[in-house]
Amino acid sequence: MGGFGSGRPGRRPIAEHMLRLDVRQLHRKNCLRPGLFLSWEWFWGDKPTGCISIATSKDSIRLIYTSGKGDNRKKMDYVVGLDRTSCHYGGTRIWFLCPRCGQRVAVLYGGQRFLCRHCNDVAYSVENEDATSRLLRRSNKLREKIGVKAGTATPILCKPKGMHQVTFDRIRLRITELESVYWHHVARKFNIAV
Template sequence: MSRGRPGWRPVGEHMLRLDVRQLHRRDCLRPGLAFSWSWSWGDEPAGSISIFTSTDSIRLMYGTKDGEQVDELVGLDLTPCHFGGARTWFLCPRCARRVGVLFGGRRFWCRHCHGIAYAVENEDAMSRLLRRSNKLRERVKVRAGTAYPVTFKPKGMHQRTFDRIRWQIQKLESAFWMAAAERFNITV
């Protein structure tokens, strides 16, 4: 599956996801139910499927973009929890791996069968540095990006914690600028 740059894989965050935990929280896994599940991107509908439940499986019925009608049986598995109860899992229809999320494409399979990466797996070193820095900036309530200084400690945060986070941000952003200078062949 090679589109774009070498090593590129489709990103799971941009695909339709069917999450067993979400279905369980909404009490949609009880045997004998029939309902439809839909997704949207913003205000635009992105897809929908019909789901029929039984004791040990769910049946997914949907149409693909090219008009093919799919009727797919997905097994369910239960594992006991340490403090009682049980956790429900999907069994991938292709590889029978126990998973929490199935991703929609032509079929609903696990991320391994679809060859899906998380968004961070397609990032280069500079993007990773900037993402990590912005995540720390979020913790100290400063705007993302290297143009905004980290000066004021958020109310309720210990000074030592703030100083440590600020030092980490400076270290990450320094590494980002060094990598940028190297990439664009700029000498200091």
């Protein structure tokens, strides 16, 4: 009755389905200047899915939010360290320091606490794909590159404007190869003679 992955205890949470704090995004939006107090929100479509308050200082940020639901709600208030590394051509790159392991990371994933991917035991969605799904994903990624609708039903007819014919032909050939292997996998899965 549940959603994706229900009924399978021990399955790792998927990174793409979790709330995430990305230090690069915060830095691009100039939200890491010392002395700021701001609210950061996440949305799914038009609906808000989460909100967190962030207080900034020179070498850290303070995260303030409520975790859990109903009677299990907990007020969370803790500090996440910031680290900077020098870039080869000048300037610095900013990193979070995971509150649990101290590892330098760009993204913290929300659970009860915002921690690095390893401390929250988070997997990427591709780690759960079987060979058949992986083939289709790779094919769809190439289709997107040449502006063709995803899926194996849409024919590849015209090359996009500005793309070299040789490049288009190479991508179209690769898509054909991937989809051919995909259909062989599907046929084998359903015991269909090819």
